[in-house]
Amino acid sequence: MILLILSSLVLVVPAQKPTSSPAQRILPGWFPNACTLVICDPPERDPKELEVLRTHVSVLEAQLKALQMSTRKTHRAFLGYIFPNSTNVGAKTFATNGAEADFQTAKEMCEQFGGQIASPRNEEENNAVLKLATMFDKHAFLGMNDQETEGIFKHLNGDPMEYSNWAKGEPNGEHEDCIEMYLNAKWNDNTCDKHRLIMCEF
Incomplete structure (x- = not known):
């Protein structure tokens, strides 16, 4: 106006x-x-002028979409180089490079590349993590913990855990705030300073 x-x-x-x-x-x-x-x-604008503007906007939108697709492909290729071992479940990609670290270092590494520590929310996702862990014959850290409130395990974004696959008698450690996956897909609570397989999800 x-x-x-x-x-x-x-x-x-x-x-x-x-x-x-x-x-x-x-x-x-x-x-x-x-x-x-x-x-x-x-x-009032000339109808021809408005049509030219609409054409320019359409061209810019197409260019933006092409740039976004190119960026996603580049990012996927980069992730494939950093984490050469991966598997997909639905919209999620679980990936590892075989390296081990304590929980905090693993968390920071996954976040550095735009992901988070693998946090399976159903049996299919849990089996995907197991598949990768078995390749390296290593226990893997999962992304849930009870660092905020003892005994109440949550996902890193604060969501409550609705799916779990605890081993018999677990969790049982008062100071064991993190979760590792055994090579039978079962979970165990353990201290967060242990070194376990870095498993990310994107």
Whole structure:
């Protein structure tokens, strides 16, 4: 919208002393010496000009979409280089490079590349993590822990754990805040300073 002050529409009133009395107002809602600001609609554009603008917008949208696709392909290729061993479950990709680290280091490494420590939410995802862990014959850290409240394990984003696959008698450690996966797919709570297979999900 374009704001214009139209002199022909300005209300001209002799100067008066300011007053709060409604009876001395010139018009309802108007005070002496007030000016009127008129809002005008912009002039109509040429239909041909609008069509050209729409074409430019469509071209820019197509270029943006192509750039996004290229970026995703580049990112996937980069992840494939860093984590050469991976498997897909639905929209998730679980991946590892065989390296081991404590929980915090594993968490930071996964986050560095745009992911998080693998946090299986169903049996299919749990089996996908097992498949990769078995390739290296190593126990893997999972992304759930009870560091916030003892005995209440949550995902890293704060979601409660609705799926679990604890080994018999687990969890059982008061100071064992992290979860590792055994090579039989069962879970065990353990201390977070242990070195376990880094398993990320993207």
